[in-house]
Amino acid sequence: MWIEQPILATHVKPGQFLNIKVSSEPDPLLRRPISVADVTGEKVRLVFRVVGRGTELLSRNRAGDIVDVLGPLGKPAMIFRNRDIIVCGGGVGAAPLLYLTRYLDKCSRVEVFLGARNRSQLILVADFRKLGIKPEIATDDGSMGWHGPVTEPVFRAVQKKKRPIVMACGPKPMLVDLVAKVDPVPVWGFVEQRMGCGVGICYCCGLRRKNGGYIRLCQEGPVVLLNEVEL
Amino acid sequence: MWIEQPILATHVKPGQFLNIKVSSEPDPLLRRPISVADVTGEKVRLVFRVVGRGTELLSRNRAGDIVDVLGPLGKPAMIFRNRDIIVCGGGVGAAPLLYLTRYLDKCSRVEVFLGARNRSQLILVADFRKLGIKPEIATDDGSMGWHGPVTEPVFRAVQKKKRPIVMACGPKPMLVDLVAKVDPVPVWGFVEQRMGCGVGICYCCGLRRKNGGYIRLCQEGPVVLLNEVEL
Amino acid sequence: MKYRIKIGRTVFANPVLAASGTFGFGLKFPGVANRIGGIVTKGITVEPREGSPLPRIYEFPGGILNSVGLENPGVRRFRKEILPELRRLKCRVIVNIAGFSIDEFIELVDGLDYKRVDGFELNLSCPNVKNGGVTFGQSPRMVERITKAVRKSTNKTLIVKLTGNFIDPLKTAKAAEQGGADAVCLINTLFGMALDESGRHFLGGRTGGISGPCLKPFALFCVERVASKMTIPVIGCGGIMSGMDAIDFLSAGATMVQVGTASLVNPKASLAVWQALGDWCRRHEVKDWEDIVGRTKRQD
């Protein structure tokens, strides 16, 4: 899905998300948060998976429809300079990493790893290639690339670097596995959490910090240093 | 709107209605009652005006869509034989009278009067003509036919007949006016009332009888002898 | 798995009932009534009642308001005209009764001591009547007194239907238990009202009762609160539209469920709920209701 909104397109940074009212009706009431997958000119690209009613309604939009969007929201991801960055996406988690990689690629050495259950679940591979990056692929069923979890090739790549940084987005189990595997390498991850407002006024999106207390994911995140939080 | 349902089309009688779930979502929750305007072959015709969200959603249906319909509901209207019947429709109230007239015309002498605010609000005139009946027209603004309320030409027609019967459908003020004008001529009218179930199990559709008590409109109606109820 | 459930002296074929006031007297849809656990009739009073002025129903996002005002033919006409018809049904029939005094409740059960009546549901929770109804149900003392008095008058199964309006249902449920009820039913409609554009009450009865999907989170809360603290079963009611909703109520501790507003939308809803519930149990290889009933607390 592409959203055409010049101001939005100019201002949105990698790591940020939009909060979308998928229906003008009171049900579903809450907005649905979707990360920005890319920006081209005046257009913002969103890539999402239909998992429930909200995303189903969102997917019904046709070209030309007007959507009620709040954003850009959240803190832009850190854009590290002159570092070895390992980008790791699982499933639809590849989406926000595309835009992030576009930025990172300009100032750091970036390697991209994309995993999915099988070949057909892999997304955006061609788009990464267009950035001049050849993503390493891993699938659970071996239908393409490495046969096994994407965290393994990531682990091997991390070991070869000096002071690497991992930036990841994907299902919670993948993130948990990743943090454990590459420890103590810092892993910055996109975290998904049920949200109320998305703008920091309701305290519904708390994420527990390991040393106590909650942070509001919609304010301090969605990209956070995973080593410091409880997933 | 046309609904294709052979069993429905075979069984539905003039005066009956369908109760339609306009959305598969829980909101709007209740069905919307719509009278049967005509039956052709295996198809049931509905004519309705968009007044709120329910009818708006209903109007969004396209040919081929499946609608969740309950019916036929209500008591068929009385089909009087060998009588002088004056049929009087106001606005979208003309709709259920079309099907009724088709029946009445076979066994009684029928005259049809259709009123509306203006020419463009008149509906189904051509369809009545196709029955071989020339409806008398009245409009509030005089843009077609008699300039004034339809109840006046009806009143004049009634006076010319011996033991006439009026059958009417239209906005409540029209029905009230009609009953008063033609008194003591019996007026059978289609009454609209907020309904819960439409099938007689919730007692939400009560209509007060002049001599006390309520009847369930979805059971004893929607066509009732207006002289006996409080509108 | 055996789906039967016994409450008081009544064995229900399965745990889904049609709720009072939303399924008439079960006679319009015998094919539904005979395949669910049973039906609860529209509320019956000693004297016939005309009910509330119109309109009686209002819709809002997630639910409806009704103020039918207990329109019913009264116990005598019910006995003469409806009871004989009910003999055609094969399912359990619970008669919902609403007295305006203890004596009236006794008059009602005395006047309905027929075989076809499997039991009574005491409506101590109707929000649409001036006296009795919910005012009884807001007083634990009255709940206990009425239940006791009725218990003395009948051996039939006795369900007390309670409210969540302005009273902790745990208090009134305990009172009903104390009074000798075989089960409590939670909950009747919540107080509510709506205005029209000119600021007047929309409903003819001015205020009404909230029911439908939006009632479920509150009803579920009430059921969980009460169920684990009672020795008698709880029947869950409020916003059940699907088999999954019913399972939620069982998980929260209800032994049976009642389907209300859903029947207005689809007269076969209670049967659909039962079928979905049965399917779910087969799919999950549930051996015994006990595995589901109250599982939320056990898993906490």
Add this chain to the structure above:
Amino acid sequence: MKYRIKIGRTVFANPVLAASGTFGFGLKFPGVANRIGGIVTKGITVEPREGSPLPRIYEFPGGILNSVGLENPGVRRFRKEILPELRRLKCRVIVNIAGFSIDEFIELVDGLDYKRVDGFELNLSCPNVKNGGVTFGQSPRMVERITKAVRKSTNKTLIVKLTGNFIDPLKTAKAAEQGGADAVCLINTLFGMALDESGRHFLGGRTGGISGPCLKPFALFCVERVASKMTIPVIGCGGIMSGMDAIDFLSAGATMVQVGTASLVNPKASLAVWQALGDWCRRHEVKDWEDIVGRTKRQD
């Protein structure tokens, strides 16, 4: 027409407030805060609170359940870090305070005796804390005692926020009036809960509070019930999403309104409500709030 409204010592520019917990501290959207009547802050406690485990929010047809559990930095950090920021706002600021004892309430008002604090809203109705909160608000005696104690400690405007959970709000509103409150706010969220597919509590805090559109009919009922029987004003709250909703609350007898959940959907909702309300008044040539406030009863 003058839109100003005075409650206690505070003059509000218009009758629309942002409800507690749904607008943070008003600092994210000063453009909204400064154009509505004022904001009520997130609830503040003496000690900092981490709040409830996740998830904290659940959606159902017509509303949401939340169990934030009063996450807040505590009164000291609020004073140090947030209060100075609040000086940037030009609107009225009411601080919502939640004590777990009478002493804590006094500690809170004493610790917040600053000019930027226009008044307090005593949260005697939070359903998401174990002690205090709604348990205070379910006891008319406690409501009166707490209100009295706080009244003695401060001259600032004092609003008591009440619950409709298992208690007649008329009783607690009378108690608040007796205790010296300048106004009562009706209502906070209703009890509710939801389960996941395995029958476990969906919310980390297990149970939560119901808010959103489906709360309106119940909240409206509470407001009408209470408003005509009080000498102090009632502030209406519950499911207000539009200007017309606000007018309904005024018609039912509320002097002001609070917009809650609507702000989660659209952070400018409270301003939109106020603008629609103002437009409506101009279109209907309303001369005085008194013409609308309580008109339902007068037209009955």
